[in-house]
Amino acid sequence: MRWGKDVHLDGHPLMDRLARLLPAPAADLMEIATAVYAADRLAARDHGDAYQLGWSRRLRLHVPVRQPDRWERLRESLAELLSWLTDDEWDLHFHSSGQACSPLGNAQGYLFPAVPPQAHVALFSGGLDSAAGLAIDLATRPTVDVIAVRVVTNGRMAHGQETVLGYFGERVHDCPFQVHLASGRSRESSQRTRGFLFLSAGVATALTARKSVLRVYENGIGAVNLPLVESQRGSQAPHAVHPRTLVMMEKLATSLNGGSCFRIELPHLWSTKAELLRQAPQTMVGAYTSSMSCDHAFASRIQGALQCGTCTSCILRRQSVLASGLSQLDARRTYRRDLSSMPRRYTLDASLWQAHRISRALSSTDPWSAFVQEFPQVLDVPGVESESGRSAILRLYGQYCAEWRSLTARLGVDMSKWGLEGAAAA
Structure with missing residues (x-):
């Protein structure tokens, strides 16, 4: 080179x-x-x-x-x-x-x-x-x-x-x-x-x-x-x-x-995106609404390109804005696709399946063991060998699942049963 x-x-x-x-x-x-x-x-x-x-x-x-x-x-x-x-x-x-x-x-x-x-x-x-x-x-x-x-x-x-x-x-x-x-x-x-x-x-x-x-x-x-x-x-x-x-x-x-x-x-490691937004001063709403979270908008190289609305980053942004109660943060922003009306896409389905698996693990009798069994990658996080580290991780993802319910309710999805209805019927 x-x-x-x-x-x-x-x-x-x-x-x-x-x-x-x-x-x-x-x-x-x-x-x-x-x-x-x-x-x-x-x-x-x-x-x-x-x-x-x-x-x-x-x-x-x-x-x-x-x-x-x-x-x-x-x-x-x-x-x-x-x-x-x-x-x-x-x-x-x-x-x-x-x-x-x-x-x-x-x-x-x-x-x-x-x-x-x-x-x-x-x-x-x-x-x-x-x-x-x-x-x-x-x-x-x-x-x-x-x-x-x-x-x-x-x-x-x-x-x-x-x-x-x-x-x-x-x-x-x-x-x-x-x-x-x-x-x-x-x-x-x-x-x-x-x-x-x-x-x-x-x-x-x-x-x-x-x-x-x-x-x-x-x-x-x-x-x-x-x-x-x-x-x-x-x-x-x-x-x-x-x-x-x-x-x-x-x-x-x-x-x-x-x-x-x-x-x-990493000062906000133990906060979800919605919790981070609730901490942010509302005097800077213009900066938040002008920010770009999409995986594709910057990569498009097209001036004024809209956020796609359907990539994993857009989905997490929309979920967190809704869960934070600060819907005005995206009030002036237009997405190319709306989640509630679009056909099913892999990114949304995968996000829903992940949230279901997390929720299922955390509701078990031994949440930490169930969570590690479902997501062994969590052991790569430094500090989880301590009781306080494990508690912080479980609280973070418990809050994340609670926030997902705001979006799934709007989509008419029961997160506790996501992906299992068809299997049960079969």
Whole structure:
């Protein structure tokens, strides 16, 4: 891959605000993440494989870096993180390269006012969770500014994110990274390294700003992201901001921070999306209604593209808005399809089946054992070995099932019997 030819990385907005030249660990991390993301997009999986044997790939990547010895020491832990995110086998090699041939190697002059030293760093995606989480932080920390780190992969995404950020005023400092593949080069749409790219942007920004904390705004259901159906294996249920992902990324960032502890905070891990919305200040409704939660709207690259209304992210957004009692958050938003009138679709059926399975497990005589048996992936969440961790997980998913009843009642579905009526009749 050739910088500027096959893949383009622009970090000027960060360098304009925070540093004339990025620290070597930060610049290396961001360039490695971009190279990994590009390789992920260029190497197609075998999606036509009925037995899913072609989902995993073997990927060899050679990356020029400023500090090859450092990255050779981190090679195994980085490969483990990427394997967890993608289910692929990563063979990573690092070699020395001068700064002049790297996209983040040229010193910049300051073009914008300096960011206040007390500002903290947070990821911003342009979705509903990031808008609500940012609003909560600004309201509960009135003396602290926020450096909003975002990754932009197309113009539609940039416009959507900028529209939402426009509601927050001068306390939010926009630091985007632009990452683009050459037109027509992408062969794979699953993009399981996208989370690593976003987290790397956040860590690189924090290291540049000499901060040791990164905030990630995601609700607990979305972060843990249990599989919708039993046929989903490994990263087929994405792990972008899974608590285990964040722990692994913390260890990598701590190594890059000279051994000083680096933390990635997920403040809303134990809240559902509806609970997150109820905490958010209602003075920022414009930001929430302008946010984009759809899996497809940004990817469409069409200015003004509507949310589809039927992907898993749209379904969770609509369920949470209804359950929160804040229907006005979507009052001015139009979806391409309405859930109550559309024909049955896989995503809705799978979401209903998952909610039924969770509810059935939690209503058993031994909820934790039943839940683990139904969703063994929950054991990947750090902390569940403790009684308090197990209680927190059970409460989170119990609340989630209760919120689903708001939507299923509107759809005329009995969640306790979902998927079983036909079997009983047979």
